[in-house]
Amino acid sequence: VAATERAQRERLRDLAVFERVCSDPMRTSRSLAVKKINSQSNKEAEYYSFFVLLHMGCKIPKMANSLSFWYxxxxxxxxxxxxxxxARTILRCYHLGNFKRFFCMIADEATELQLCLVEPFLNEVRARALMYLNHSGYKLQHHPLTHLSDILMIEExxxxxxxxxxxxxxxxxGDTKAFAPKQTTFSLPTPLSKSSGIYISREIKR
Incomplete structure (x- = not known):
């Protein structure tokens, strides 16, 4: 493996597990580095997008430098x-609380592998959406679950x-279930059960 290639992959944290020295994703050695970059691979961009999506749930160690620097x-x-x-837009929507766009983009644009990657975090995102809704609005302005289930793409x-x-x-x-905002009993549970994925109601499909 060329020294320049090895240095580049160390900088980008693109080392395979078996290439790392002491499990450090930014450190390898000449004897361990065997993976080569194929810049022509049509899957390369998707692989990098996986690393970005993993930042959504904070399931990986925090980078020494910012994600922007990595970009x-x-x-x-x-x-x-x-x-x-x-991936960058999804992460931005997650942090800004744009949950409608978040779920619409996942339903419309995510590849099968990207969807598999974000699926464990979906209920976490939905819980954050409930937190935002609970902390905003008026007590008399109830949030119907039917409407929210369409936005958050989850069965009612x-x-x-x-x-x-x-x-x-x-x-x-009647037949309408809803919750009122400003409930002091709200809390973000950890851990959350695994999501069943993206659910799109028949009304939305039309």
Missing amino acids: SQLPASIVRSKEMIF LELEDLCRICGLEISRS
Whole structure:
């Protein structure tokens, strides 16, 4: 493996597990480094997007430098790829609380592997959405679960269970279930049960 290639992959934290010295993703040796970059691979951009998506749930060690700095070290073709644009936009929506766009983009644009990667975090994102809704609005302005289940792309019964896990009291008026904001009993549970994925109601499909 060329020294320049090895140095580049150390900088980008792109070392395979068996190439790392003492499990350090930014350190390898001449005797261990065997992987080669194929810049022509049509999957390369998607592989980099996986690393970005993993930052959503904070399941990987925090980088010494910012993610923005890491972006600056990537080839322009990777940064401008649709896979990386998707991953960066999803991460931005997650941090900014744009949950409607978050779930719509996942349903419309995520590859099968990207969806598998974000699926364990979906209920965590939904719980954050419930937190935002609970902390905003007026007490008399209830949030119908039917409407929220469409936005968060989850079946209504699963959403009701998630609300109760978060400490939200559900009220019922006829066939409509809803919760009122400003409930002091709300809390973000950890850990959350694994999501059943993305659910799109028949009304949305139409």
